[in-house]
Amino acid sequence: MTYGIRLLVFLKEGVLDTQGKTVAASLKGMGYDCLKNLRVGKYIHLDVEAASEAEAAAQVEKMCDDLLVNDIIEEFKIEIEAARV
DSSP states (O other), X not given: OEEEEEEEEEEOTTSOOHHHHHHHHHXXXXXXXXXXXOOOOEEEEEEEEOXXXXXXXXXXXXXXXXXXXXXXXXXXXXXXXXXXX
């Protein structure tokens, strides 16, 4: 089966997010005083062929470890969509 995977990647807490700070400052300058925090990250969509959700997640986690995520400064979350036949 093919699983659609949403991979969300963000800087770890404590790592300076200069892009997020810049965007937040711009929004506040535009009058969005309700904004309390903003972090900028990456969204990656993958279609993965696997026998199960667990296998698909394991494959994507390995991809993250091998290339997609810098585990020193980034963290990630895997969201699996419904399987497609």
